[in-house]
Amino acid sequence: MRTAVTLTQVELSKKLGVHQSFVSKYENGERQLRFQELELVCQACDTSLYAFSKKFSELYPSDNITLK
Template sequence: MAELLDKPQSFVSKYESGERRLDLIELRYICRAIGISLEEFVRKFENIVNSDE
């Protein structure tokens, strides 16, 4: 992931471990790196959250 984002591994490791939170811009970059839109990510996230209610 760090390579796809052109960021140091320590940057990615910190949010993977929960040491830091992502902001919306960073989440958008991650979505692009894995080949989905931010909108698609949010839609899938909402489906998961709503199915747990």
């Protein structure tokens, strides 16, 4: 999502008020975002949570997701 709106990790981290390593870790799968953090990322990228979830479900259909 960040790259779709041409934000660097540093720019996004500044908008979120976090260190750049926070962004790097969740992009690399080393950390999971909490719901509130996802909402902030959506806001920083000028998109709604609804638009994000719709695009996510198109890219990753539920039949391919393994629930833990």
